[in-house]
Amino acid sequence: MEQIxxxxxxxxxxxxxxxxxxxxxxxxxxxxxxxxxxxxxAKMAVKILEELKPEYAAVAFDKSRHTFRSEIYKEYKGTRExxxxxxxxxxxxxxxxxxxxxxxxxxxxxxxxxDIIGTLANKAAREGFETMVITxxxxxxxxxxxxxxxxxxxxxxxxxEIMDETAFKEKYAGLSxxxxxxxxxLMGDKSDNIPGVFGIGEKTALKLLTQYQTLDGIYxxxxxxxxxxxxxxxxxxxxxxYLSYKLATIVCDMPLDFIPTEYSITxxxxxxxxxxxxxxxxxxxxxxxxxxxxGEDTAVVMxxxxxxxxxxxxxxxxxxxxQIQTNGYIxxxxxxxxxxxxxxxxxxxIASSENNQAVNIFISEADLxxxxxxxxxxxxxxxxxxxxxxxxxxxxxxxxxxxxxxxAYMLDPSANEYNLENLSxxxxxxxxxxxxxxxxxxxxxxxxxxxxxxxxxxxxxxxxLLQEKNLTNLYDNTELPxxxxxxxxxxxxxxxxxxxxxxxxxxxxxxxxxLLTDIYKLAxxxxxxxxxxxxxxxxFDHLKLPVxxxxxxxxxxxxxxxxxxxxxxxxxxxxxEYRMWxxxxxxxxxxxxNLIDADTQRIHTxxxxxxxATGRLSSSEPNLQNIPVRTDAGKKIRSLFEPAAGYDxxxxxxxxxxxxxxxxxxxxxxxxxEAFKLDQDIHARTASxxxxxxxxxxxxxxxxxxxxxxxxLVYGKSDYGLAQELNIPRKEAATYIKNxxxxxxxxxxxxxKIVTDAHxxxxxxxxxxxxxYLPGIKSKNFNIRNQNERMAMNTPIQGTAxxxxxxxxxxxxxxxxxxxxxxxxxxxxxxELVIEAVNEEIDILKSILINTMQNIVKLSVxxxxxxxxxxxxxxxx
DNA sequence: TACCGGCGG
DNA sequence: TCCTCCCGCCGGTAT
Numbered sequence: 001m002e003q004i005x006x007x008x009x010x011x012x013x014x015x016x017x018x019x020x021x022x023x024x025x026x027x028x029x030x031x032x033x034x035x036x037x038x039x040x041x042a043k044m045a046v047k048i049l050e051e052l053k054p055e056y057a058a059v060a061f062d063k064s065r066h067t068f069r070s071e072i073y074k075e076y077k078g079t080r081e082x083x084x085x086x087x088x089x090x091x092x093x094x095x096x097x098x099x100x101x102x103x104x105x106x107x108x109x110x111x112x113x114x115d116i117i118g119t120l121a122n123k124a125a126r127e128g129f130e131t132m133v134i135t136x137x138x139x140x141x142x143x144x145x146x147x148x149x150x151x152x153x154x155x156x157x158x159x160x161e162i163m164d165e166t167a168f169k170e171k172y173a174g175l176s177x178x179x180x181x182x183x184x185x186l187m188g189d190k191s192d193n194i195p196g197v198f199g200i201g202e203k204t205a206l207k208l209l210t211q212y213q214t215l216d217g218i219y220x221x222x223x224x225x226x227x228x229x230x231x232x233x234x235x236x237x238x239x240x241x242y243l244s245y246k247l248a249t250i251v252c253d254m255p256l257d258f259i260p261t262e263y264s265i266t267x268x269x270x271x272x273x274x275x276x277x278x279x280x281x282x283x284x285x286x287x288x289x290x291x292x293x294x295g296e297d298t299a300v301v302m303x304x305x306x307x308x309x310x311x312x313x314x315x316x317x318x319x320x321x322x323q324i325q326t327n328g329y330i331x332x333x334x335x336x337x338x339x340x341x342x343x344x345x346x347x348x349x350i351a352s353s354e355n356n357q358a359v360n361i362f363i364s365e366a367d368l369x370x371x372x373x374x375x376x377x378x379x380x381x382x383x384x385x386x387x388x389x390x391x392x393x394x395x396x397x398x399x400x401x402x403x404x405x406x407x408a409y410m411l412d413p414s415a416n417e418y419n420l421e422n423l424s425x426x427x428x429x430x431x432x433x434x435x436x437x438x439x440x441x442x443x444x445x446x447x448x449x450x451x452x453x454x455x456x457x458x459x460x461x462x463x464x465l466l467q468e469k470n471l472t473n474l475y476d477n478t479e480l481p482x483x484x485x486x487x488x489x490x491x492x493x494x495x496x497x498x499x500x501x502x503x504x505x506x507x508x509x510x511x512x513x514x515l516l517t518d519i520y521k522l523a524x525x526x527x528x529x530x531x532x533x534x535x536x537x538x539x540f541d542h543l544k545l546p547v548x549x550x551x552x553x554x555x556x557x558x559x560x561x562x563x564x565x566x567x568x569x570x571x572x573x574x575x576x577e578y579r580m581w582x583x584x585x586x587x588x589x590x591x592x593x594n595l596i597d598a599d600t601q602r603i604h605t606x607x608x609x610x611x612x613a614t615g616r617l618s619s620s621e622p623n624l625q626n627i628p629v630r631t632d633a634g635k636k637i638r639s640l641f642e643p644a645a646g647y648d649x650x651x652x653x654x655x656x657x658x659x660x661x662x663x664x665x666x667x668x669x670x671x672x673x674e675a676f677k678l679d680q681d682i683h684a685r686t687a688s689x690x691x692x693x694x695x696x697x698x699x700x701x702x703x704x705x706x707x708x709x710x711x712x713l714v715y716g717k718s719d720y721g722l723a724q725e726l727n728i729p730r731k732e733a734a735t736y737i738k739n740x741x742x743x744x745x746x747x748x749x750x751x752x753k754i755v756t757d758a759h760x761x762x763x764x765x766x767x768x769x770x771x772x773y774l775p776g777i778k779s780k781n782f783n784i785r786n787q788n789e790r791m792a793m794n795t796p797i798q799g800t801a802x803x804x805x806x807x808x809x810x811x812x813x814x815x816x817x818x819x820x821x822x823x824x825x826x827x828x829x830x831x832e833l834v835i836e837a838v839n840e841e842i843d844i845l846k847s848i849l850i851n852t853m854q855n856i857v858k859l860s861v862x863x864x865x866x867x868x869x870x871x872x873x874x875x876x877x
Numbered sequence: 878t879a880c881c882g883g884c885g886g
Numbered sequence: 887t888c889c890t891c892c893c894g895c896c897g898g899t900a901t
Contacts, residue, residue, distance in 0.1 A: 528898095528899080530897090530898055530899070531881095531898080531899050531900080532880085532881055532882070532898090532899080533881090533899075533900070534899090551880080551881070552880075552881095553879095553880065553881080553900090556881085556882095557881085557882085558881075558882060558883085559882080559883075579882080579883080580883090582897095582898090583882085583883060583884070583897085584884090586896090586897055586898075587883080587884070587895090587896060587897060588884085590897095591896075591897075608894095611894075612893060612894065613892095613893075614892080614893060614894095616886085616893060616894075617894095618893085618894050618895070619894085619895080620894095620895060620896085621895095622895085622896085623884085623885080623894080623895045623896070624885095625884095625885060625886075625894075625895080626883090626884045626885035626886080626894075626895065626896085627884080627885070628884060628885080629884090629885075630884085630885085634884080634885095659886090711891090712891065714891090714892075715891040715892045715893095716891065716892075717890090717891050717892090718890045718891080719890085720889090720890045721890060721891055722891090724890090725891090775887085776887060779887080781887085781888065782888095782889085783887095783888050783889055783890080784887060784888065786889090786890080787887085787888085787889095787890095788887095790890095790891070790892065791892070791893095793892085794891085794892040794893080795892080795893090797892090798886090798892065798893065801886095802893095829885075829886070830885080830886045830893090830894095831886065832886085
């Protein structure tokens with residue numbers, strides 16, 4: 001077995017065992033033995049050997065805690081039906097497996113695994129061994145020191161995060177690892193029966209420690225603490241704090257020496273094979289086969305069912321490849337981990353057949369080269385699911401592609417999810433089992449490790465359905481090619497000036513602090529301003545301000561309500577300000593800072609192509625489609641987005657009034673069309689029409705009202721809503737709307753027709769045929785029916801705009817590529833494209849954008865764009 | 878996990 | 887599917 005010299009790994013057997021037990025459903029062997037704990041533990045142990053390649057290793061268990069801890073059981077009982085016996089029956093298997101792996105197992109009377117780990121790790125690290133502790137227990141983090149890293153298991157068990165001193169400090173506001181003990185002394189820990197100081201939580205503890213470094217420090221300076229209640233709490237619970245400190249400290253000096261030779265790893269292949277067979281740990285055996293020195297180097301048949309998969313050996317790969325060549329298509333699902341732009345592909349699941357039976361073959365990472373030629377072969381059709389993720393995985397994909405996820409989205413864009421299990425259920429009327437097999441692939445992306453990948457069958461059903469619904473054109477020529485563009489944009493990311501970002505966050509932080517003290521003073525009480533519930537109580541019970549509106553759960557405290565309360569109390573102003581700053585800080589500054597990629601220093605959002613019901617894209621992690629712009633404070637945040645080194649300028653191209661222009665085209669309304677043809681100010685013209693004044697006499701206020709109607713119109717706004725927005729009587733709003741539809745008769749007719757059609761068809765469509773089903777449109781419930789009718793009116797407009805910009809994006813991207821430009825598209829914000837550009841290319845970019853965006857479709861009114869440039873995104877507006 | 882509130886188009 | 891405006895994402899609190 002290949003090894004890294006001097007690396008010593010200690011596995012927290014107790015922690016992993018509990019984690020595995022809770023994270024996995026109860027698995028049993030044929031003989032009825034429970035195996036979930038051993039299964040998870042074994043997978044983890046194998047992963048450690050495979051990835052960390054230690055020279056020495058040990059597994060520590062609690063000897064005294066072999067009976068299931070009742071408090072943990074209580075904690076989980078509500079959600080999991082597992083009993084203590086089911087876990088304790090697996091402990092001997094864990095021991096057996098550890099021995100077969102040739103790893104020394106340590107349990108010592110009267111000591112917990114923590115103490116064994118603390119003692120051994122400390123000694124090894126000090127003697128210069130590169131020591132790593134694998135655990136799911138955060139307490140262990142206190143051991144971190146030079147030469148000692150903690151590998152924390154995250155969600156589930158096989159995902160891990162390596163914590164060293166730097167990582168720790170980053171996560172815990174600069175505290176050193178030892179201070180974790182002080183933290184716990186203050187916070188306590190219910191699950192470990194550590195009391196802490198009553199009423200102190202993580203935030204307060206962190207604040208105190210940042211100021212006074214240690215628990216001792218806090219009590220030495222106890223008189224400097226000005227917050228009365230806090231001081232009182234600390235004084236009252238001083239004994240508890242020090243008791244907790246003791247309880248939280250891991251023993252590092254038990255009588256146990258670190259003698260390296262005792263911890264050499266000496267696996268026993270025979271014993272391992274026997275255990276894997278006996279406890280049905282087929283996947284563990286498969287992974288063991290990948291570690292040289294253990295297992296056998298042959299193909300492993302995972303299952304004897306029709307739905308089975310094979311980890312392909314060389315022979316099988318040849319067979320599969322020739323089968324693919326005969327078929328002319330490959331149906332595959334990549335198995336990837338990591339985040340853009342650091343995706344690793346661990347292999348491909350290939351849907352194949354053997355003796356006319358469905359077979360899934362797993363080509364592992366090491367063998368990917370054998371399939372690379374197929375993927376790059378223009379003559380072989382690729383049938384896959386979520387093509388964008390394939391494109392991120394570094395595979396070169398050529399030829400005709402079929403994306404079953406995208407096809408399913410287009411057939412019904414309102415569905416909640418398009419995972420393969422659902423699609424198979426819906427279109428093939430067949431359930432895909434997923435669990436045991438998805439665990440069977442070593443460390444893959446669990447979501448798509450399914451018992452079968454019926455991509456070809458799905459494609460055979462979905463594509464004719466697209467045809468039947470006239471969606472083929474949009475799918476082939478817009479949605480599918482768009483995936484490549486989006487993958488490229490995501491991969492490039494956008495640079496954000498993190499230094500400025502941090503400064504801004506700090507500044508706003510102190511602004512917020514000041515506002516808080518003001519608010520507390522004005523309210524004469526301290527409370528959590530972030531809690532609408534508490535805020536409501538303060539405003540309406542304590543300060544007795546007039547209640548404006550209620551929500552389902554209590555008083556409403558939203559911006560409208562607060563705005564109306566302004567004259568009643570000076571606190572309102574402060575709260576509104578507080579809301580604004582804390583929104584900007586938490587969502588945009590701190591939230592985005594956490595998503596800056598360490599390597600690229602850029603933010604790599606995800607553009608979701610199968611989320612919205614209307615056909616728009618959405619953006620997440622982070623959402624870069626809702627970066628502030630409307631206020632000055634917001635613009636400052638937008639100004640943090642800058643061109644990176646090698647680029648000079650941001651260029652933004654946005655469609656002017658695209659939705660209203662689409663409405664003009666669809667309705668063919670005489671007035672509307674004329675306005676756009678003459679390139680008039682549409683809102684001013686509307687004001688002139690509905691208020692019956694000459695264009696030259698339209699005041700700013702009249703224009704504002706007209707604008708509200710124009711926009712509200714495409715949402716199906718009611719007189720009630722319009723009255724609310726413009727703060728005018730409902731009757732007046734009703735008159736506006738009536739006048740509007742008298743003047744714009746074509747619009748009225750068009751919207752009415754859309755609604756009638758939707759009633760008849762059960763769906764509505766965009767100009768390019770995109771469909772949205774509206775199952776509620778025939779509802780007897782007035783509200784639901786009305787809501788569906790509003791959707792029917794809005795979707796063709798919003799969706800058509802989405803279709804158009806998608807087509808324009810593809811054309812722009814292709815032209816940029818064709819001309820070999822350095823500049824590149826970074827973002828799409830519904831009607832805007834943001835480009836990172838070099839100065840020399842600005843002119844050519846402008847002409848490309850005008851050509852593509854304005855001319856990509858021919859409507860009865862012109863589509864125009866505004867182009868702006870600037871040193872950052874805020875300036876390019 | 879549900880709800881509120883707030884940011885964008 | 888749930889009161890009067892469509893489409894989203896996200897952070898915070900309370901449960």
